[in-house]
């Protein structure tokens with residue numbers, strides 16, 4: 533645990549209490565919702581303070597061991613208390629899990645999913661290239677891909693989802709679109725929406741960021757804080773997506789909703805239209821949740837990817853303002869509290885990778901146990917289904933791959 537957190541130095545404060553001289557520990561919003569390079573920095577200038585105030589945040593975290601504190605008369609909550617509360621909420625959601633949906637074995641699906649994932653990234657890459665050249669999107673080329681992705685997730689979501697999480701730094705934008713598409717299918721499947729609707733949602737997800745083709749790479753990949761003009765340009769990708777899609781034959785209202793509303797926020801602080809609550813369609817709400825989740829869990833050149841369970845906790849925390857709380861709960865139930873591909877720590881001190889969800893026991897997924905954290909060494913990989921009767925071990929928390937220098941690619945995409 534971070535020393536600052538352990539000593540209670542990290543506090544959640546309201547944005548009105550933020551002052552110059554404080555150290556921002558976490559802006560408490562998705563990275564596409566602010567222009568700063570990192571979520572952590574000393575707040576030195578008045579201009580940055582103003583910038584943060586204009587973002588529409590309600591609360592954020594400061595680290596009082598690195599900067600000024602709030603006055604003694606101000607009530608602030610220690611981050612450790614927030615995290616305890618969030619963990620309890622996540623577990624309560626997991627316990628409400630419903631009956632399982634029929635699925636085939638993950639192993640049978642894995643080879644197909646792997647091929648599909650490579651193909652999807654290539655198709656999206658070509659599509660972005662075509663848009664940059666001013667060509668029209670050929671939706672008929674995307675339809676079989678979307679169909680195959682829906683089929684794959686319906687056979688076994690545990691094959692494609694962890695693959696989609698892996699991204700390389702050079703191709704983030706395309707890979708993010710493919711990943712959002714896969715996650716949206718899983719979300720819609722969890723909500724028991726009808727297949728034709730799910731296909732439209734998936735197509736909208738695949739196309740949600742096409743407007744980024746109109747944003748210069750220097751801004752998309754800038755390794756520093758964006759200027760006001762650059763941040764506006766970055767945000768304009770949503771309007772650009774809408775324009776492109778309105779001029780594309782075969783685009784439905786559902787697809788437009790996913791793409792055009794994925795940056796709207798439940799409290800009306802999002803963009804481009806500052807829509808609020810139920811002014812945002814079901815599909816826009818889903819898009820916002822999945823887009824932020826995928827961005828949080830993805831590794832970028834200048835930021836580490838967050839463990840999936842931690843990202844789900846953030847969504848839950850932010851659902852106080854930014855997301856529809858009921859939708860966040862449905863999302864967590866759809867992908868599990870320890871999503872497939874997560875690294876978890878067991879009571880026995882072993883570390884395991886989540887291979888497969890047991891939908892009726894979200895706290896007890898099927899694992900591949902690979903590491904002994906107490907002895908700090910690898911062990912012979914072994915399958916462990918925590919939901920099987922007689923299994924003595926249980927998950928006590930999630931871990932970051934980085935902490936243990938375990939390469940996620942090796943386990944999530946074997947045979948690369």
Ligand SMILES: [Fe+2]
Nearest residue numbers: 740741794823
């Ligand atoms: Fe976006």
